[in-house]
Amino acid sequence: MTTAKLNAAPRPLSKQRLRLWLRLLRAARGIEGELRERLRKEYAITMPQFDVMAALARKQGGMNMTELSRMLMVSNGNVTGIIDRLAAEKLVLRQAPATDRRSFIVRLTPKGASQFAVVARAHEGWVDELLADFDAAEADHLIEMLGGLASSSRGETQS
Amino acid sequence: MTTAKLNAAPRPLSKQRLRLWLRLLRAARGIEGELRERLRKEYAITMPQFDVMAALARKQGGMNMTELSRMLMVSNGNVTGIIDRLAAEKLVLRQAPATDRRSFIVRLTPKGASQFAVVARAHEGWVDELLADFDAAEADHLIEMLGGLASSSRGETQS
């Protein structure tokens, strides 16, 4: 093949990027929907609640509300309700730091940590299954390519 | 370098896929958030409303509610409210087909179509800007890789 891509219409690059964005959004929605459904059916937990617990599990020292909202890329007001519900289930607790009475540290309770460990194992298996099309090299490549996107588009690099 | 990737820990593939999923979700959320904010600020329209209008603009004959909910990958009950609000703004209309009184066809009004054309042009420019890191070859490659994901994970291939 000397003339590459006979069937590809000569779209402008912006159209191609739009197409890429639609694919990206569609893939994320599809996987997210499937994971959400399994979390609900098998463990009676919502995805946002799982996301918060995952963030807390990675930071042993706990996090305040602002850190949580930034890490999960959701609005700060939103985190309040999610933490309220997790706290009502005794999966997390709010801890007042001595120095700053405006904020507090959110931590997993022992119950929350052990429950999360169980759900996280299943979650990893589901993701492994849903992304089974990607071998190690493709996954690496894709991770690399997606790397810069999120950080550059929201906040971080505003001068 | 004879031994490739000295710094990459020898993670199991499932961990790598999990990492990929987190990147994918983060990228999608970041871009989506940025687009949502611009749609709201510059054109006073929500992203779901824009998504519905985009779907309708591509299908000249209009679509019914079920088709819309499947194309946008949102629940059917959800579409009702979005169409209600668009209809209140006279951007879409519900048209009763002669044959089936359970359903109806949703179409863009002329006002809706012309308004969408304006917003869509801006939207394409924003996506072009936000995905500027990708050249044509990378975009093609990524589109290809993401292609199978969405369809395989929700519904379509259930036997």
Add this chain to the structure above:
DNA sequence: GCCAGATACTTTAAACCTAAAATATTTAGG
């Protein structure tokens, strides 16, 4: 013609989500 099941849409309840305003507290300048 009748009726069981399928299909199309809406409604409901609960959770999520954002932006903006409100509240409380801390910090820094004077």
Add this chain to the structure above:
DNA sequence: CCTAAATATTTTAGGTTTAAAGTATCTGGC
């Protein structure tokens, strides 16, 4: 010390989202 600005969180209003239940209509078997 006092106060303006910054920071941390909650509250509010409006919209989005899902799953499940409800209503209306259609279809096919009899």
